[in-house]
Amino acid sequence: AQKITQTQPGMFVQEKEAVTLDCTYDTSDQSYGLFWYKQPSSGEMIFLIYQGSYDEQNATEGRYSLNFQKARKSANLVISASQLGDSAMYFCAMRLLTGRRALTFGSGTRLQVQP
Amino acid sequence: GAGVSQSPSNKVTEKGKDVELRCDPISGHTALYWYRQRLGQGLEFLIYFQGNSAPDKSGLPSDRFSAERTGESVSTLTIQRTQQEDSAVYLCASSPTHTDTQYFGPGTRLTVL
Numbered sequence: 001a002q003k004i005t006q007t008q009p010g011m012f013v014q015e016k017e018a019v020t021l022d023c024t025y026d027t028s029d030q031s032y033g034l035f036w037y038k039q040p041s042s043g044e045m046i047f048l049i050y051q052g053s054y055d056e057q058n059a060t061e062g063r064y065s066l067n068f069q070k071a072r073k074s075a076n077l078v079i080s081a082s083q084l085g086d087s088a089m090y091f092c093a094m095r096l097l098t099g100r101r102a103l104t105f106g107s108g109t110r111l112q113v114q115p
Numbered sequence: 116g117a118g119v120s121q122s123p124s125n126k127v128t129e130k131g132k133d134v135e136l137r138c139d140p141i142s143g144h145t146a147l148y149w150y151r152q153r154l155g156q157g158l159e160f161l162i163y164f165q166g167n168s169a170p171d172k173s174g175l176p177s178d179r180f181s182a183e184r185t186g187e188s189v190s191t192l193t194i195q196r197t198q199q200e201d202s203a204v205y206l207c208a209s210s211p212t213h214t215d216t217q218y219f220g221p222g223t224r225l226t227v228l
Binding site for chain 1: 146148150156157158159160163165171173174204206208216217218219220221222224
């Protein structure tokens with residue numbers, strides 16, 4: 001079974017600063033994908049970034065980057081130059097690339113960006 | 116193009132009643148997923164459809180929960196004899212194939228009184 005752990009229930013960051021949201025995962029499979037989703041107060045889940053277990057380089061998407069440390073089983077999300085609109089819940093998730101296709105989610109981190 | 120849509124956006128029902136929740140996936144997406152999100156928690160997988168293959172029902176919490184999908188189109192999640200613990204947001208997601216990123220709908224907030 002897969003497990004995702006997000007140890008930060010809430011985080012504060014000043015506008016324009018960078019912030020790191022932690023995520024560790026547990027699986028015995030070698031082929032998997034790691035995802036980050038943003039959930040604003042409106043409730044919709046917005047896909048941010050994806051990292052495959054065989055990808056050698058860390059994924060980046062605009063202001064989002066994924067700090068993937070395979071040996072430590074961590075997949076932290078880094079948001080650079082935070083904006084007020086980044087205030088939301090952030091969920092880390094993983095999915096096996098073979099077998100079960102469903103996403104396993106962590107409990108989330110609530111990020112608040114302060115002006 | 117249009118994203119995943121779900122209806123209704125909100126549903127209030129009385130304990131013991133049956134409810135049906137609808138999901139319209141992105142056109143052309145062969146994979147469809149249902150998840151449940153209880154207040155303040157992460158998402159729990161319920162059921163997964165991929166094309167004409169048998170659905171993966173491993174996440175359904177009880178036999179009161181069922182879902183159907185016709186081909187690669189609309190899916191309906193049915194909860195029979197609703198209980199108060201069924202109160203949650205029910206989210207649907209679709210992806211082009213089972214290996215691709217899942218895109219979520221806005222969810223249906225179910226409240227069981």
